[in-house]
Amino acid sequence: MRLNLILVLSLCFCLTFSLAEDQRRPLTRGKRRGVRPKQARKQTSNAVLQQRKTPEGNGQDGSIFIDSYKNTIEPKPNYDMTPGKTEHCVFRGITMFDKTMWSPKPCVTCLCSSGEVVCDQIKCPVLRCQLKFQPVIECCPICIDPVVDVPEYSGDSPVPNDLAELDTETSRSQTDRKERQKKVEEEWIRKKDDERKWRKKQKKKEAERQRKLKKEKTAREKEEEQRRLREEEEERAAAEERRRRMEEHKRVEQERARRLEMEQREMLRALEEAAERAQEEGLHGDEANEEEEVVWLRGDVFQMPPVLPTAAPGPPPLPPLQKPSEPGKEKPECTEEEPEMVTTLLPPGCSISDVIVTCENAKLTSIPPLSIPELKSLGLQGNEIKTIPAGAFNGIPNLEWIDFGKNKISSSGIDPQAFKGLKFLSRLYMDGNLLEQIPSELPSTLQELKINENNLKEIEENSFEGLGSLVTLEMEGNLLSEGNVNPQAFKPLKELTYLRLSRNYFRTIPQGLPASLQELYLENNLIEEISETAFNYTTNINVVVLRHNKIDESRIAPLAWINQRNLESIDLSHNNFYLVPSFLPKSLVHLVLTGNQIERIPGYVFAHMEPGLEYLYLSYNKLDGEGIEPESFFGTFNTMTELCLDHNQLTAVPMGVNEMTTLHFLRLNNNKIRHIDEDAICDPLNDDDSHLVVLRLENNLIDARKISPAAFSCVRSSSSVVLKPQRIK
The missing domain is CATH 1.20.5 (Single alpha-helices involved in coiled-coils or other helix-helix interfaces)
Structure with a gap:
């Protein structure tokens, strides 16, 4: 009986041991896989199989960590996760059925196997690449650059049986x-x-x-x-x-x-x-009166009558004029032979004074042959001279000023070499002749040239060649226009500051004016517009006179001269203006608009000027009571010195006049002013000294008896106020 019992127990023990060995064999032979086989295979697809290791030890929860139970490759895990098994595991106080798998933390997978917890911790392979990347849901990094792939065992491939190999x-x-x-x-x-x-x-x-x-x-x-x-x-x-x-x-x-x-x-x-x-000696008889009077010159500016030898005893002849002896030198002894005196006959009608010879209206038909080296000035105006030949000035080489005004000299009558020997000539006047072009080969020393009232029809590119010292040029009353004046003609005139082109036929401002120009006179032309480029290169221009032309406010370009910094005086009188033009130069000080048809002064038209307008002439226009706005004179209250509004149609003193603290001269005569308010001219709140010097109010409709005594408080003297006569009906 006892023997049978021992045999039965031995048999049970063997069966139990055999069953346990069968259950553990998949773990040791690598027959199981984790919960996420595809994911694990993806993480290790580019690396070799990890080296197997024996379990390192148990965890704190009694679980056993092995290197990996996924190294044994199978097509599919065969865990039986059916609950009801007698063998179960306890993990952190939680009971797990046999064959149950879970993940207590990332990259760790645990399995309940016959009451024992076995955990698999994924070990990342060593990557042999430089660029690595770890996805969010993955446990191991992957290579971005290509690496050498290691073949992975598929589920159908035979698994090596020899683990050592x-x-x-x-x-x-x-x-x-x-x-x-x-x-x-x-x-x-x-x-x-x-x-x-x-x-x-x-x-x-x-x-x-x-x-x-x-x-x-x-x-x-x-x-x-x-x-x-x-x-x-x-x-x-x-x-x-x-x-x-x-x-x-x-x-x-x-x-x-x-x-x-x-x-x-x-x-x-x-x-x-x-x-x-x-x-x-009593030698003033009739013989002396009968002789013809002749004027002689001795090579200088002195005159004396000749003394002719006669039979009667007379005064001894005058000795020749000697130069003053220099210190340390003795005078030469006088000899019986005296040198001849060099003399030149001065034509009738000519006179000499100091170093100036004047032959005005002497009816000369040619230049007189003079031999006076010291002569500086020669006036030949008002004669009938037609030609200027070569060598005409050989005897007077030091001339500085020649006046040929009002003769009959033509361009063909001037020899090209006529002025060649004049090395000091600075002024040449040829007004009122018959010239059709600028004389050629003029001296380079010339500073002033006047060719007014001639027949100039053309100014060529080289007309002023070599006249770099010319400062003043006048060509008024000719036949010039923008069509026959070459824009390059003024280029050689580097020093020109004064130019007069009045009484010609210009319709626009001439082009090519020199940069040195300061004063430009173009009155009595046909100018209709001022273009944007008219004064582009004349940055030093200071005075522009354009009176008696055909300009109106709409024909002045906005940028024609507003940015000029030196332009202080503009004369636009007797044109076709109906308004005070806008875009006037910022530097303007003196503005003349007399004799236009101006009906209105726009507001703020002077506000942009620096430092401000000082002289404004608006006489003989059509300004009435509505043509001047409260802001018309804005910008001039501290600078206006002289204001002329006479001969208009004003019915009252314009607003803003009483704010002009520097005003000295005010003309309001010949208007239709009937009454002067107490504060119209003088500001009663201004305690400064009286500033008005002249106030003219005659020929208006003012009743002097109705003027307040305080109306002229800013006038320096009562005698400075002109009130009579008035046109009171």
Whole structure:
């Protein structure tokens, strides 16, 4: 009985042991898979199989951690998770049925196997790539760049039975992978070193280049500074040379004037002595009266009658005029032979004074042959001279001023070499002749040229060639227009400041005016508009006179002259204006609009001017009581000095006049003003001194008895107010 019992127990023990071995074999042989086989295979698809290890130990919950129970590849896990088994597991106080799988934490999967908890912790493979990325839902990073794939065992592939062989292959694969990874890392480090060396080299080259550029820049700046200093030195030397020449010229002129003065005194003394001797000897008879009176010149500005030898005893002949002896030199002894006196006959109708010869209205038909080297000025106006031949001025080479006004000189009658020998000519007047073009080959020293009242029909590009010193040019009363004046004609005139082109046929402002121009006179033309480019290059223009033309406010371009900084005076009188024009120059001080048809002064038309308008002339227009707004004079209250509104149709003193604190002259005469309010002209709240000097109110409709005594409180003197006569009906 006891033996049978032992056999039964032994049999039960063997069966139990066999069953337990069958159940554990899948764990040791790698027959199970985790809960997410596809996900695990995806994470390890690009890496070799992990090296198997023995369980490291039990967890705190009694679970056993093994390296992986997923290394054994099967098509599908065959865990039986049906509850009701007698063997169960307790994990952290929770009872798990046999074959149950769960994940207590990320990347860890546990299995209840016959009452024992077995956990599988996923170990990430070592990746041999440089760019890695770990997805959000994955436990292990993956390679972004391509790597060498290791074939994965599929579910149908045979699983190696020999675990030692698998471990050897895995270990060898890991060793090869580590070597390849080490080589890749070394290659990467080498590339990084090369790149760092290259950058360092580039940085060094850049620094060298910057140093070179800086050195070149310093050298250029030094060279520029040396050049500038050299130019300044040359300019100073040239200025010093000019100053020395001017002083030398001045000294020579003073010496010449002193010498001439001494000669004049000597000559006068000799004449006085001769006259006294002649009077004493009684030589004033009829013979002297019968002789023809002839005027003789002795090469200078002095006149004396000739003394002819007669049988009767007379005064001794005058000795030749001697230059004053220089200090330290003795006068030469007089000899019996005296040098002949160089004389020139002055034509009838001519006179001489000092260094000026005037032959005005002397009926000359040609230039008189004079030989007076000291002569400075020659006036030949009002004659009948037709030609100027070559060599006409050979005897008077030091002329500075010639006046050919009102003769009959034509362009063909002037020889090209006529003015060649005049090295000091600065003024040439040829008004009232028959010239059709500018004379050629004029001296470069010329500063003033007047060709008014001629027949000039054309100004060519080279008409003023060589006249770089010309300052004043007048060509009024000719046949000039914008069609026959070349825009390049004024280019050589670098110093021109004064230009008169009145009484011609211009319809627009001439083009090509020089930048140096300061005053321009274009009255009595046919000008209808002022274009935007009219004064583009004349930035120094100061005075523009355009009276007696055909301009109206709509034909002035907004940018014609508003930005001019030096234009202070504009005369637009006797044109076709109905309004005070807008866009006037900012720098304007003096504005003349007399004799137009102006009916209104727009508001703020003077507000943009700096510092402000001082003189405004609006006489002889059509301003009435509604034509002046409260803001019409805005901007002039602290600058207006003279305001002329006479000969209009005003019925009252314009608003804003009483605010002009600097007004000195106010003209309101010849209007229709009937009453003057107490504060119309003078502001009673202004305690400043009286500023009005002249106030004219005559020829209005004012009853003087109705004027308040305080109406003229700002006038300096009661005598300065002109009230009579009035046109009271």
